[in-house]
Amino acid sequence: QKEVEQNSGPLSVPEGAIASLNCTYSDRGSQSFFWYRxxxxxxxELIMFIYSNGDKEDGRFTAQLNKASQYVSLLIRDSQPSDSxxxxxxxxxxxxxYQKVTFGIGxxxxxxx
Amino acid sequence: DTGVxxxxxxxxxxRGQNVTFRCDPISxxxxxxxxxxxxxxxxxxxxxxxxxxxxEKSRLLSDRFSAERPKGSFSTLEIQRTEQGDSAMYLCASxxxxxxxxxxxxxxxxxxxxx
Numbered sequence: 001q002k003e004v005e006q007n008s009g010p011l012s013v014p015e016g017a018i019a020s021l022n023c024t025y026s027d028r029g030s031q032s033f034f035w036y037r038x039x040x041x042x043x044x045e046l047i048m049f050i051y052s053n054g055d056k057e058d059g060r061f062t063a064q065l066n067k068a069s070q071y072v073s074l075l076i077r078d079s080q081p082s083d084s085x086x087x088x089x090x091x092x093x094x095x096x097x098y099q100k101v102t103f104g105i106g107x108x109x110x111x112x113x
Numbered sequence: 114d115t116g117v118x119x120x121x122x123x124x125x126x127x128r129g130q131n132v133t134f135r136c137d138p139i140s141x142x143x144x145x146x147x148x149x150x151x152x153x154x155x156x157x158x159x160x161x162x163x164x165x166x167x168x169e170k171s172r173l174l175s176d177r178f179s180a181e182r183p184k185g186s187f188s189t190l191e192i193q194r195t196e197q198g199d200s201a202m203y204l205c206a207s208x209x210x211x212x213x214x215x216x217x218x219x220x221x222x223x224x225x226x227x228x
Contacts, residue, residue, distance in 0.1 A: 008153070034216070043204055043219040044156065088155050098169050101217075103148075103155030 002027040004091050006104035014112050019076040021107050023089030026070070031099070033065060033072045034090040037083075038106065044088055048074070079111045115139055117220035119205050125226045126195055133191045134223045138207030145188050146217060147180055148204040149173070156204055162188060195227045 003026035013019045023033075032051045036044035050056045050063040050072065062075040072091075076083055086106040092099050118137045126132050138145045143164050148156035159178070161169040164185040177195075182188040192199055202224050206217040 004155075036219075043202075043222045046216065046218060049216055090155075098161075100169070101158060103157070105153065105155050 002030070002091065002093050002100075002102050004089055004102045004104040006087075006089055006107050008105055009108040010110045011107055012110045012112055013079050015079060015081060017079050019079045019083065019109055019111070021074040021076075021087050021089075021109065022071060023073065023091075023104055024071045025089075025091045025102075027091070027093040028067075028070060030067075030070075030091045030093045032092040033063070034092075034101075035061075035063060035072075035074045036088040036090060036103075038086045038088055040085075047087075076109075079109075081111045081113050084109055084111045117205055117207050117218055119203075119220040119223050121223055122221060123224050123226075125228065128195055128197060128227055130195055131191065131193045132195060132225065133189055134203055134205075134225075135187060135189050136205030136220060137187045138205070139209075139218060142207035142209045142218075143185065144208045144217075145182055146206045146208075147188070147190050148206065150202045150204055150222075151200075159190075192225075195225075197227045200225055200227045 005024045034049045035047045038044045048063045050065045056063045060077045064073045086108045088106040089104040092101050120135045145162045147159040150156045160180045162182040177193045180190045202222045204222045205220045208217045
């Protein structure tokens with residue numbers, strides 16, 4: 001089983017600040033990377049995905065991928081209290097001809113008004 | 114509503130009983146996944162269907178667990194002889210084979226409590 005590591009947090013940031021969430025993974029051949037947001041008691045909601053090294057921006061969210069260092073991060077600009085949730089990193093890798101996915105444990109983000 | 118739906122949303126059962134959950138994926142999605150999530154953990158992969166074929170099954174899935182997707186549309190997950198350790202949120206997700214793989218969309222989940 002491939003490893004996906006996330007700091008469980010909580011990560012506390014003041015409203016309006018940039019929240020930086022990090023994820024490292026063990027399989028160098030991993031192909032695609034996803035960030036999900038999960039509110040307490042709810043199911044995960046897809047925020048962003050990234051496949052290529054570099055940055056990908058979508059509104060207040062930026063995903064960053066560095067395959068050489070095997071990490072992927074999510075930046076949330078102008079953090080809002082409504083961003084308070086657990087952020088799950090998911091990594092796709094290939095095994096036995098199939099693509100598989102491993103989720104991290106998630107980082108809990110608290111945005112303080 | 115064209116999202117993934119799951120039924121029931123909550124299930125309380127006594128140890129030793131059998132339970133069955135249903136998942137209806139997004140209509141144009143041919144891939145369907147089952148996950149289990151416990152408190153403080155990320156979703157753990159259980160099994161995966163492409164159309165009606167079950168292509169992958171986790172070693173986490175003991176022989177008490179079985180899943181079907183008979184016509185390539187909805188899927189059921191059955192747990193036989195439930196144990197207290199089966200208490201968790203069971204999540205279903207779907208994705209389209211014509212789009213980027215693993216861009217999965219989750220249903221609301223079924224929360225199982227085994228007493």
